Amino acid sequence: MVSRRAFVEGGLGLAAGLAAWPAHATRARREDTFGSTETVTPAPLRVAVVDRGVAGSAAFAAAARARGLRVFEFTSDVAQVWMRELEPRLRLGALEILGYSSPATSFCLELLARDFGAGAAQPLGVSTWLIATNPARRAPLAPLSQQQG
Amino acid sequence: MPSPPPGMSDRNFQAALRELEAVVGREWLFTSDEDVLLYRDGYSPLWGEPEERVASAAVAPSSVEQVQAIVKVANQYGLPLYPISTGRNLTYGGSAPAYSGSVVLDLKRMNRILDVSERDKTCLVEPGVSYFDLYRHLRTSNIRLWIDTADPGWGGLMGNALDRGGGYTDVEFRDHFDAHCGMEIVLPNGELVRTGMGASPQAKTWQLFKYGLGPWVDGIFSQSNFGIVTKMGFWLMEEPEAALQVSITVPKRRDVVPLVDVLHSLMCAHTIPSQVTVASPLMNGSGDTELVRLRGSGGASDDDWDRFAAAQGRPFWSASFAYYGPRRVLDAQWEHTKDRLAGIAGIAFRETASYTFPLTDVEVEAVPDKARFGIPSLNLFGSRNAPGAQPSEGHLDFSPMIAPHGEDLIALSDVTGKIYADMGLTPPFVGGLMFHPRTMICFHAVPTYRNAADNQRTRRLFETLVRSCTDLGWPIYRIHAHFHALGMQMFGWNGGALHRLHETLKDAIDPNGIVSPGRYDIWPRRLRGSRA
Numbered sequence: 001m002v003s004r005r006a007f008v009e010g011g012l013g014l015a016a017g018l019a020a021w022p023a024h025a026t027r028a029r030r031e032d033t034f035g036s037t038e039t040v041t042p043a044p045l046r047v048a049v050v051d052r053g054v055a056g057s058a059a060f061a062a063a064a065r066a067r068g069l070r071v072f073e074f075t076s077d078v079a080q081v082w083m084r085e086l087e088p089r090l091r092l093g094a095l096e097i098l099g100y101s102s103p104a105t106s107f108c109l110e111l112l113a114r115d116f117g118a119g120a121a122q123p124l125g126v127s128t129w130l131i132a133t134n135p136a137r138r139a140p141l142a143p144l145s146q147q148q149g
Numbered sequence: 150m151p152s153p154p155p156g157m158s159d160r161n162f163q164a165a166l167r168e169l170e171a172v173v174g175r176e177w178l179f180t181s182d183e184d185v186l187l188y189r190d191g192y193s194p195l196w197g198e199p200e201e202r203v204a205s206a207a208v209a210p211s212s213v214e215q216v217q218a219i220v221k222v223a224n225q226y227g228l229p230l231y232p233i234s235t236g237r238n239l240t241y242g243g244s245a246p247a248y249s250g251s252v253v254l255d256l257k258r259m260n261r262i263l264d265v266s267e268r269d270k271t272c273l274v275e276p277g278v279s280y281f282d283l284y285r286h287l288r289t290s291n292i293r294l295w296i297d298t299a300d301p302g303w304g305g306l307m308g309n310a311l312d313r314g315g316g317y318t319d320v321e322f323r324d325h326f327d328a329h330c331g332m333e334i335v336l337p338n339g340e341l342v343r344t345g346m347g348a349s350p351q352a353k354t355w356q357l358f359k360y361g362l363g364p365w366v367d368g369i370f371s372q373s374n375f376g377i378v379t380k381m382g383f384w385l386m387e388e389p390e391a392a393l394q395v396s397i398t399v400p401k402r403r404d405v406v407p408l409v410d411v412l413h414s415l416m417c418a419h420t421i422p423s424q425v426t427v428a429s430p431l432m433n434g435s436g437d438t439e440l441v442r443l444r445g446s447g448g449a450s451d452d453d454w455d456r457f458a459a460a461q462g463r464p465f466w467s468a469s470f471a472y473y474g475p476r477r478v479l480d481a482q483w484e485h486t487k488d489r490l491a492g493i494a495g496i497a498f499r500e501t502a503s504y505t506f507p508l509t510d511v512e513v514e515a516v517p518d519k520a521r522f523g524i525p526s527l528n529l530f531g532s533r534n535a536p537g538a539q540p541s542e543g544h545l546d547f548s549p550m551i552a553p554h555g556e557d558l559i560a561l562s563d564v565t566g567k568i569y570a571d572m573g574l575t576p577p578f579v580g581g582l583m584f585h586p587r588t589m590i591c592f593h594a595v596p597t598y599r600n601a602a603d604n605q606r607t608r609r610l611f612e613t614l615v616r617s618c619t620d621l622g623w624p625i626y627r628i629h630a631h632f633h634a635l636g637m638q639m640f641g642w643n644g645g646a647l648h649r650l651h652e653t654l655k656d657a658i659d660p661n662g663i664v665s666p667g668r669y670d671i672w673p674r675r676l677r678g679s680r681a
Contacts, residue, residue, distance in 0.1 A: 077528040079302060080514050083281045104530040111237075112303060114187050115257055138176055138184065140209045140257040 154250030192543025242630030295523030302525025315584030445570025
């Protein structure tokens with residue numbers, strides 16, 4: 001049972017998060033060996049990760065699903081979600097991860113996602129953050145489709 | 150524009166970078182500040198200070214041949230390289246080089262699992278293979294073998310083994326360097342070497358027999374800078390039928406002496422197979438003022454402590470570990486353990502978890518203590534959940550090694566508690582983890598910050614801890630890169646003979662000093678003036 005308070009907190013968290021979520025960068029300026037060029041890149045996949053242990057998580061997850069986001073839930077330890085869901089998707093292409101969790105999870109995912117071209121986790125609200133790969137960014141494990149101009 | 154390593158002209162540095170780019174392609178040479186800063190040690194005790202160790206660039210090869218070509222360029226220009234596997238060695242230096250200005254040789258792209266033999270229970274991997282990668286491969290391939298993972302489990306097998314990390318399962322696997330079998334190494338002159346049976350081209354036993362023929366040299370490539378390891382074999386644990394996780398508590402301070410003696414005896418007899426953690430439910434408590442006073446006194450009596458424990462209603466010590474095997478066997482092992490410990494008044498035994506394998510994904514998710522069952526986890530970062538905790542701040546692991554004697558654990562706790570109190574700091578609890586079968590490592594976290602004043606205090610504290618504990622017979626087994634020189638000083642018997650031997654080897658194997666100068670205080674001749 002989701003309490004009214006938790007529901008409101010979760011819904012507000014998602015609303016704040018989505019409001020602050022930057023628009024898709026569908027074009028990324030980058031250079032290749034032959035000089036500057038502008039390349040159209042596919043819109044990144046968007047998913048949400050939600051820690052069931054954080055107040056308001058159920059409402060956040062429900063609201064995220066209602067907006068069409070694929071939601072991966074976990075309790076405290078995000079490792080299984082990383083292994084099964086996030087890393088395989090990062091190996092395929094650009095990804096934006098909307099998170100509702102403790103700072104521990106955003107810290108871990110920020111460091112793990114760096115190897116795929118992600119920047120720092122952007123706080124979007126209380127317990128809400130965004131980690132996004134940059135298609136123009138080079139990184140040791142970034143998918144080849146992003147790397148080749 | 151990256152700055153060249155000390156003593157190298159910008160012109161030569163740029164020329165070297167162009168040649169590296171020709172080797173790996175433009176995509177895999179990283180020179181922008183934005184990229185290079187990713188290799189900064191996020192837990193550095195020198196964060197933002199001029200002495201913080203930082204890279205000048207990074208290069209990410211995809212093959213052994215590219216590593217050899219990079220080494221050739223480095224020799225030509227005297228360019229220092231700092232190889233990393235997955236670069237997660239936080240608390241011991243992360244992916245930042247031991248010598249500022251080095252080019253990080255990022256081996257993450259070399260991440261192939263080259264072989265897994267379910268029959269022989271072995272694997273052969275490249276440097277970039279993480280615990281996550283191998284665990285996922287075994288699960289998705291329905292191979293009933295376990296990895297032994299470090300905790301947190303986000304690092305890689307090779308990097309952790311080469312820095313002599315430890316894990317939690319059976320004794321044969323949890324000393325990660327000891328669990329390796331066979332290496333391939335690019336030497337600093339570019340030559341490729343395979344150790345053990347791998348040196349015999351047709352041998353079918355590279356991952357089965359460690360020694361090969363002649364001197365066994367694998368050890369010189371751990372905690373060192375004598376080569377770039379590009380493949381390593383490991384022994385894997387057969388998934389048991391079942392596992393039983395247990396916890397034991399004892400009420401009084403001195404109870405830890407017979408408790409540890411018996412547990413150690415049972416480990417040596419292979420009755421207890423897993424790593425044993427000795428902790429203190431009492432001293433892990435909150436910032437109770439009486440607890441802080443007792444911890445900082447450096448010598449409160451056993452009676453004082455026992456009165457405090459009784460008043461708190463908490464046991465003084467706990468021990469947790471696991472059995473693996475057929476259910477009837479592990480039940481018998483547990484009964485035997487209880488019989489051996491029954492003489493300690495007030496002892497309590499508890500079965501904390503019981504599993505039958507294989508586990509479903511849902512069951513895996515619910516395992517609270519995953520590393521004991523070969524499951525990589527990030528749960529250790531839960532401490533960052535504390536209100537107001539700053540995720541960007543980290544810590545150093547202070548990791549003195551003691552004999553598995555309860556008296557030493559008590560004494561070390563007293564000594565470290567007083568050191569903290571004398572500096573006006575709240576002492577942390579010091580527990581003991583028996584990764585290795587005949588010693589105990591007493592980790593505790595010394596916090597690092599993003600401001601110089603607090604970090605200066607941290608460095609003073611850390612150095613005091615290292616020196617004081619070494620004086621009492623408890624040197625560290627591993628240490629953050631900033632303290633490599635201090636660490637090696639603690640191993641200075643006979644005027645530093647061991648360190649001189651290390652540098653004699655360095656001069657012979659790496660005369661141009663291109664691989665990880667300064668790592669574990671091993672400097673090439675041309676940079677010995679750089680010693681901290």
